[in-house]
Amino acid sequence: METKKAIEKCEFLCVHEDVVREVLQTMPQEEILYDLAEFFKVFGDSTRIRILYALRETELCVCDIAGLLGLTQTAVSHQLRVLKSSKLVKARRSGKTVFYSLDDDHIHSILDMGIHHLRE
Amino acid sequence: METKKAIEKCEFLCVHEDVVREVLQTMPQEEILYDLAEFFKVFGDSTRIRILYALRETELCVCDIAGLLGLTQTAVSHQLRVLKSSKLVKARRSGKTVFYSLDDDHIHSILDMGIHHLRE
DNA sequence: TTATCATATGAATATCTGTTCATATGATAA
DNA sequence: TTATCATATGAACAGATATTCATATGATAA
Numbered sequence: 001m002e003t004k005k006a007i008e009k010c011e012f013l014c015v016h017e018d019v020v021r022e023v024l025q026t027m028p029q030e031e032i033l034y035d036l037a038e039f040f041k042v043f044g045d046s047t048r049i050r051i052l053y054a055l056r057e058t059e060l061c062v063c064d065i066a067g068l069l070g071l072t073q074t075a076v077s078h079q080l081r082v083l084k085s086s087k088l089v090k091a092r093r094s095g096k097t098v099f100y101s102l103d104d105d106h107i108h109s110i111l112d113m114g115i116h117h118l119r120e
Numbered sequence: 121m122e123t124k125k126a127i128e129k130c131e132f133l134c135v136h137e138d139v140v141r142e143v144l145q146t147m148p149q150e151e152i153l154y155d156l157a158e159f160f161k162v163f164g165d166s167t168r169i170r171i172l173y174a175l176r177e178t179e180l181c182v183c184d185i186a187g188l189l190g191l192t193q194t195a196v197s198h199q200l201r202v203l204k205s206s207k208l209v210k211a212r213r214s215g216k217t218v219f220y221s222l223d224d225d226h227i228h229s230i231l232d233m234g235i236h237h238l239r240e
Numbered sequence: 241t242t243a244t245c246a247t248a249t250g251a252a253t254a255t256c257t258g259t260t261c262a263t264a265t266g267a268t269a270a
Numbered sequence: 271t272t273a274t275c276a277t278a279t280g281a282a283c284a285g286a287t288a289t290t291c292a293t294a295t296g297a298t299a300a
Contacts, residue, residue: 015187023188026177033173034166036234041164046157053153057146062277067135068143075259077278096267096276114156115148182247195289197248216246216297
């Protein structure tokens with residue numbers, strides 16, 4: 001009860017009303033922020049990041065990616081599915097083999113920015 | 121056993137050796153990719169993204185952020201801790217109040233890039 | 241000092257997510 | 271057709287993580 005009261009005090013009394021109102025007006029819509037978080041979330045897994053950087057130079061089949069990164073075919077396939085549904089990679093079928101590549105140059109520039117960021 | 125065999129065939133036989141070797145040479149170091157994934161992971165949560173965008177215009181105290189986003193003080197505090205240890209925000213104490221702000225302009229530009237990305 | 245407030249933190253819980261296992265699908269060759 | 275291969279997928283499991291609850295800390299004012 002003590003805690004509850006303290007929180008209520010905090011949330012409803014100590015807020016700087018004017019500042020909060022202003023920030024609320026300049027903030028992007030809730031939905032956009034959710035989408036943005038989802039977007040970053042895809043990059044926030046080391047397996048997916050490694051797959052993306054493997055695809056930076058050239059298209060690769062599932063087998064190549066698995067061998068290259070020391071992963072099982074299944075794990076790669078599942079992650080490629082995530083990357084594909086997020087429009088980060090696209091697939092091209094050639095007989096039994098499926099080649100994956102980065103979806104567009106936009107993804108390339110994001111990956112380059114990632115590298116650049118960590119160098120700072 | 122059938123499955124195991126198929127996987128081995130796939131991983132060790134169907135790999136395009138030359139392509140894989142070339143990609144391995146051009147890829148960033150493993151460690152860098154892990155760090156990069158960790159970096160993106162911080163942006164990959166809607167609560168943290170919302171906090172970051174709330175701080176894009178001005179510094180805010182914990183109370184303001186909680187009231188602004190409809191979160192408990194505790195949840196905000198925990199997430200600010202994550203953001204701070206990732207060097208995305210910094211804290212300034214003023215009496216009982218602690219004001220948080222984006223750590224540097226670099227973070228600003230990343231957030232702006234995020235907005236820009238979703239507009240495409 | 242004591243009381244109060246703003247914030248921080250540890251533990252527990254619940255949810256989410258990545259991998260594995262088993263199996264299915266789609267394509268080629270015999 | 272059947273056999274084989276490359277890939278995809280559903281279910282189960284395990285590990286990670288965000289929130290909540292209870293409490294602690296650090297600061298101000300009385």
